[in-house]
Amino acid sequence: MKKPLTATALMLAFAGVLCVMPAQASEKLAQRHNCLSCHSVDKKMVGPAFRDVSRKYRGQSVQETLVAKVKEGGAGNFGPIPMPPNAGVSDADIQKLVKWILSL
Structure with a gap:
């Protein structure tokens, strides 16, 4: 009985790590840029807070607009404070960042 329980516990722990990894990776990407x-x-x-952005656009198809x-x-x-252009950030990285922000 102990071996199946241990295997199940390991699989659940691994699944938990996989669920957290994209969020950490995207936050690191935000930090890098x-x-x-x-x-x-x-x-x-x-x-604005990224969560506020996510809340404002929840349920809308705004990925490409953002x-x-x-x-x-x-x-x-x-608000009135402008966000400067991010022309030096690759399109692929911007896509990942926006997808992450909208997932919060």
Whole structure:
């Protein structure tokens, strides 16, 4: 009885690690591209909290719109302070970041 229980426990632990890894990887990506200089996951700083962005757009098909907004910069959706363009960030990284933000 102990062996099946141990195997099940190991599988559940591994599944838990897999569920957490994308979030950690995306937060590290945000850190690498200096997003966390103006944003945080759960509180407003210079820019909106990522969770607030996720809440505002929940249930909407806005992935490509937000990718363009991150790439080109802009203001007005969360206040008057503009977000500078992020032309130096690859499209693939912006796609990952927006997908992560919308998943929060």
